[in-house]
Amino acid sequence: MHPVITVFAASPDEGRGLARDMPVRWAMEEVGQRYEVMPVTFVEMKAEAHLARQPFGQIPVFEEGELVLFESGAIVLHIAEAGSGLLPDDASGRARVVAWMFAAVGSIEPVVVQRESAIYLEGDEPWHEERLAIVEDRIADRLGELARALGEADWLVGDFSAADILMVQILRRLEDSSLIELHANLSAYVERGKARPAFQRAFAAQKAFFERRYD
């Protein structure tokens, strides 16, 4: 039995690999772990059976035997600890990677989500454009800080790690804006992530899954 990842039955990103199953798929490909996917519809996501596994009615859920996990950051960390190649060998390096994983989820993703909310949920408000400008200023500040921290390095902490999976995926959600392009090193960082064979296999898998639903 392979682990099972719960994914959108019909992803709102239409196969662009921006949903949160993507970092989990990518991590699985990096460590060479096969997996199955279980689709849920939007109705199923808010039903009792799913809420018992994912308290916020979202995807992904990761199931492996008795273990049921939610939160893509925690799932990627679990995969990284069980496999090899996604965490440094030394405790300090590992703690630094975990710090950047929390930074991706807690310091970068929230402003990206605010932008998505401003666009998709508040698009009809008369104050939409003003609010979007405030949010994009906050993102620009954070990206400036991130660009500075990355500097000339290829990856956030030494070699490629679980932190890069989370961070690259979050930055990809800004690809419809010009916010990333302002920082050549961040653009190159995202492209470096996307060039990894494991990313490409994960991307192709979610895309094929999305397209199959509409054959």
Add this chain to the structure above:
Amino acid sequence: MHPVITVFAASPDEGRGLARDMPVRWAMEEVGQRYEVMPVTFVEMKAEAHLARQPFGQIPVFEEGELVLFESGAIVLHIAEAGSGLLPDDASGRARVVAWMFAAVGSIEPVVVQRESAIYLEGDEPWHEERLAIVEDRIADRLGELARALGEADWLVGDFSAADILMVQILRRLEDSSLIELHANLSAYVERGKARPAFQRAFAAQKAFFERRYD
């Protein structure tokens, strides 16, 4: 040499223990680890020396010998792994605690931060009240989901854990609203956290530190 935690020289919460050094102090008290504090001013926080340790110019930073960590979630996890009593012994329980730590930082805190931004940064905007109502609706949804997941349990995952430190601290940042009170089990959960001797020692320490600055 004890580990050093970087804290606000003059915390904007005025000693209410809502800043992000508080979960770190609390975790240290739970595992019985002494620590030193190093204050930084708002000017110092944005200076080169601090940015090299905390890429977003925030607090806390945790330093222990050569190890320099940022992100309170990662620091609390590091303390939990080095000490005892904050993580279950079994790998599955531990992974569940990590999932709830990411949930606290990635699924609950962002809406709490949005409310703080709406109040403190957007308070003069003509659309302030409308925006605040939207944000409070989002918080209410999340708290409903959290209350449901907690149910009748005392803590998020079995015994008290590192996840409860993060979650209780985040919920405390809503104490100026009536959002928590709507859920008797969440109110009781926060009070249960605050009743722990380790919480009280940490709270007293940050309060004494704040007050000393103004003697």
